[in-house]
Amino acid sequence: xxxxxxxxxxxxxxxxxxxxxxxxxxxxxxxxxxxxxxxxxxxxxxxxxxxxxxxxxxxxxxxxxxxxxxxxxxxxxxxxxxxxxxxxxxxxxxxxxxxxxxxxxxxxxxxxxxxxxxxxxxxxxxxxxxxxxxxxxxxxxxxxxxxxxxxxxxxxxxxxxxxxxxxxxxxxxxxxxxxxxxxxxxxxxxxxxxxxxxxxxxxxxxxxxxxxxxxxxxxxxxxxxxxxxxxxxxxxxxxxxxxxxxxxxxxxxxxxxxxxxxxxxxxxxxxxxxxxxxxxxxxxxxxxxxxxxxxxxxxxxxxxxxxxxxxxxxxxxxxxxxxxxxxxxxxxxxxxxxxxxxxxxxxxxxxxxxxxxxxxxxxxxxxxxxxxxxxxxxxxxxxxxxxxxxxxxxxxxxxxxxxxxxxxxxxxxxxxxxxxxx
Numbered sequence: 199x200x201x202x203x204x205x206x207x208x209x210x211x212x213x214x215x216x217x218x219x220x221x222x223x224x225x226x227x228x229x230x231x232x233x234x235x236x237x238x239x240x241x242x243x244x245x246x247x248x249x250x251x252x253x254x255x256x257x258x259x260x261x262x263x264x265x266x267x268x269x270x271x272x273x274x275x276x277x278x279x280x281x282x283x284x285x286x287x288x289x290x291x292x293x294x295x296x297x298x299x300x301x302x303x304x305x306x307x308x309x310x311x312x313x314x315x316x317x318x319x320x321x322x323x324x325x326x327x328x329x330x331x332x333x334x335x336x337x338x339x340x341x342x343x344x345x346x347x348x349x350x351x352x353x354x355x356x357x358x359x360x361x362x363x364x365x366x367x368x369x370x371x372x373x374x375x376x377x378x379x380x381x382x383x384x385x386x387x388x389x390x391x392x393x394x395x396x397x398x399x400x401x402x403x404x405x406x407x408x409x410x411x412x413x414x415x416x417x418x419x420x421x422x423x424x425x426x427x428x429x430x431x432x433x434x435x436x437x438x439x440x441x442x443x444x445x446x447x448x449x450x451x452x453x454x455x456x457x458x459x460x461x462x463x464x465x466x467x468x469x470x471x472x473x474x475x476x477x478x479x480x481x482x483x484x485x486x487x488x489x490x491x492x493x494x495x496x497x498x499x500x501x502x503x504x505x506x507x508x509x510x511x512x513x514x515x516x517x518x519x520x521x522x523x524x525x526x527x528x529x530x531x532x533x534x535x536x537x538x539x540x541x542x543x544x545x546x547x548x549x550x551x552x553x554x555x556x557x558x559x560x561x562x563x564x565x566x567x568x569x570x571x572x573x574x575x576x577x578x579x580x581x582x583x584x585x586x587x588x589x590x591x592x593x594x595x596x597x598x599x600x601x602x603x604x605x606x607x608x609x610x611x612x613x614x615x616x617x618x619x620x
Contacts, residue, residue, distance in 0.1 A: 226350050231357045233403030234342075238361025240301045240396030241334035243369045244308050244327050245273055247389060248320075249450055250374030250470040251382055253458040258382075261317040263455065264574040270451050271570030272321045274443065276328025277335070278563035282423075284332040285340075285556025289422075293341045293410055298401045300333025305393035311386035328563075335362075336559050340551035343544040344409040349491065352541050356487035359537040363483055367476030374470020422550035426557060431546040434603040435539050436558050438499065440565035441596030442539070445589050446532050447566040448573030449510065453525065456582040462518055475526035482530045483537050495542035496604045499535050503597045506531025510589050514582070535596075542604070 248255060248269050256266040288296050307326035314320050338358060346354050369389070376385035426432055450473070457464040457472065464472070490498050509527025512520065539558075547554040569592075576584040 226353060229403065230405070231354070233400070234338075234354055234358045235361035235364065236396065236399055237297065237301075237334060237338055237404065238358045238363075239365035239368065240304070240393055240400060241331060241338075242362045242365035243392060243396070244304050244389060245277075245331060245369065246270065246366050246447075246450065247369030247373040248324070249454055250370040250473060251377050251466045252451065252454050253469075254377065254382060254466055255317075255320070256455075259315075259317040259320065263578050264571065265317050267451055267570045267574035267577075269317070269320050269324055270447060271567045272324045273328035273331070274447060274563040274566030274570065276325045277331045278560045278567060280329050281332040281336050281559035281563065282553065282556040284336045285550075285553035288333075288337045288340060289550065289553055290412055292412070293337050293344075293407045294404055296333045296337050297341070297404060298397060300330045300337075301393060301400050302397040303330035303333070305390045305397070308386055308393060309390035311390075312383045314383070332556065332559055336555040339540060339544060339555040339558075341407065341410075343547075343551045345405070345407060349487075351544060352487045352490055353484070355541050355544060356484045356537050359533065359540065360481075360483045363476050363533050367473050370473040370476075371470045374466045374473075378465070378467040422553055423557075426547070426550055426554050429547065429554075430603070431605070432543065432554055432557060434599060435543050436561035437599045438535070438539055438596050438604070439558055439562035440568075441592050441599070442532055442535050443562050443566035444569035444572070444592050445506065445510070445528070445596075446569070448569035448576075448585060448589055448592075449513075449525070449528060451570055452573050452577045452582065452585050453513065453521070455577065456585075457518065457521070464518075472522060472525065475522060475529050478526050478530055483533045485534075487537075487541075489534075490538055490541055494606050495538045495545075496600060496606045498538040499600045499604065500597065502531040502534035502538065503593055503600070504531070506535065507590060507593045507597070510586055510593065514586055 252266050252269070255261070255269065304327055307323040311320070311323050314323060342351060342354050342358065373385055373389060376388055453472070454469050457469060506528045509524045509529070509531060512524030512527060515521060515524065543554060543558055544551070573585045573588055576588040580587070
């Protein structure tokens, strides 16, 4: 696997003000792994939570299929728009404080949802939620790439991704079940309290940076931006990321409308239970940390996308249990793809990591917004079958991009000659 040589790097401040060296990288402990998982949980607790109550929101707010789908799409659109700028801000001002502040900021529009009365008002607040997410999702990739090395970096990355999977599940599961015995506006208040509590947990548990070097010069940042836009490794990761979130958002938004309609008639709690398949993703994703070093990010992605496509096709069966099984396979494939792609970025991009993460998430979440809109159009035109056809076409495109353009593991001789920075 690709290794980053540190000998050419300038000395960086380490613990207690001494120069940072190889021994200053954070070592894995159970507490550290738990903290990284919690960062992922609280970053994504709110992002997709509304999916489990979309049919109820559609009825109460008088929205169309595409309008209620955009309640998901507005959040991911905001993430796409702000991600590159958050990357620049973090490269200039630091990591931990921005992560903690963003977890706190997610709670504020969530609390305001207790007062929402129209679909347009829900869009605004969901958009504001999305503006806070990149302060975690973008910055934490740069943080991991700087503070860990080798297999530790891969394990921490997969642990964080597992946390995002668990957070995505918990948001949908909790909001759906809370809505079974309280008004959905009150349930949003409970969700806000969880993020306020998460702010304290992340602040206490996340170690301070040891290898961060500020880059506050705008001209330098623009030069780095130009270099990253020409980097073929980042381009292929961005293209793949577009297809990944397109699939995840499109699938888990409109399957709720499919299962809430005849002949299934799932309640909000029943729809929330569907997202238990996310727990499989939380279990499977850390296994990618063992698979990636063996067959490389390219091989792992080709395999995981293929598994996801099989799962999407499996959701066409009539049995509700068959649909759930298809969703589980599709979700596991998507989560492993995301983990592999993030590890690929962390290993291959050695300069301007936070900005690179921002560019990746900009295209990744653009895919989510387009998925919410495009799959909504497909659902209106052809029901769940039309949505599945759209998902398969996009996933096949992602597989072909990886097969054609993503490099495999570097040979030992090439690793020895690899430059230390780009």
